[in-house]
Amino acid sequence: MKRIIFHIDVNSAFLSWTAVKMVREGGGDIRLVPSVVSGDPKDRRSIITAASIPAKKLGIKTAQPVSMALRTCPSLVIVQGDWAWYRACSEGFISICRKYSPVLQQFSIDECFIDMTFRCYGDDPVAIATRLKDEIRDSLGFTVNVGIGSNKLLAKMASDFEKPDKVHTLWLEEVPEKMWPLGVRDLLWVGKKTEERLVMYGIRTIGDLAQLDPAVLARLVGKKYAAGLHENANGRDDSPVETEFQEAKSCSAERTFEKDLSDPKDIDRALFRVACIVAHRIRREKFRASCVSVFVKYRDFSTSQRQCSLAEPTDVTAVILNAARGLLPDVWDGRTPIRQVGLGVSKLTHDPYEQLSLFEDPKMAYYREWDRKYDEEKTSSLNK
């Protein structure tokens, strides 16, 4: 049976969501002028998280440094992101989508797939998708694109066609006409590096890729990746819409400094800060971790990373920090200026029991108490 999948994608999500809030509070609509959402706009290293359509028309792109965009457009409106509000907007649009089909997979904060195979039976999928898009726009105040296809890949490719507030189809039979003329970079899973490599061999469009001998492609990009890429270029994808919630596998935090740092005291302070953030997050989700990693980014953007396993899983900040401190000499010589420091944990478990060793460090009780207070403060500042 022919599947019918919808991919729903919020147009310039963070920017639209910020605009909705500002309009509600009596402000102007930043969607109509060149505007962007960024991290801390005062931070000279801050980059653009989302750009309005007028900003994009001027050549301003997501992930571009704010300073660069300001040179393109000195009157650019810059607003700071608000994650709590974004999560609320995300929940709003997801729950409307879920009304249309319970077979829903959230792909990111602003995208989801729904399997409409049975819901569309005997109906026009485009009419249903239009109703869905209009309902989101009219009740929540922001627009989405809906892509319709016979699998997830085609639906996702279709939602990326003309924006905003549009419905597009990309059925298998439309692939040669609508997808093959596009550049390879437009295909999902083809990033910058792969594009460079493919173009070097004269493979410029998705059509070129589709017609390439899979064995040749395998030599270019590796066997497993090549197989998926070749299928996708031909519009084939049999992956199901995954409704199961995926447990996190890792958790990390990183901080980029205003200026590159080389004083070990500064680096240690940064390590402490990210350790607090990561440990707090895993405690909130009732996780404990048995692998800790530290990474640094240098001025030239090269990175270095080391990880180690712990004897037993932990959620205690001091234990995580201690492991990270032990790894630091392996990633950093203690002198070269560093742009960014990060800390991650993985091998997460939910095991409820606590293995209390008879020989447990007597300081542990103190550490746990410290963490408890930290969590309490975080929670209360959030509710203010």
Add this chain to the structure above:
DNA sequence: TCTGGGGTCCTAGGACCC
């Protein structure tokens, strides 16, 4: 112009075991 922050998956090489 000067590049954030948070994830996932894959690969290749080394250690170690039989």
Add this chain to the structure above:
DNA sequence: TCTGGGGTCCTAGGACCC
């Protein structure tokens, strides 16, 4: 003294996504 082959686990790095 020099040597095979297979399996598993771990780690570092690199690709991709939003």
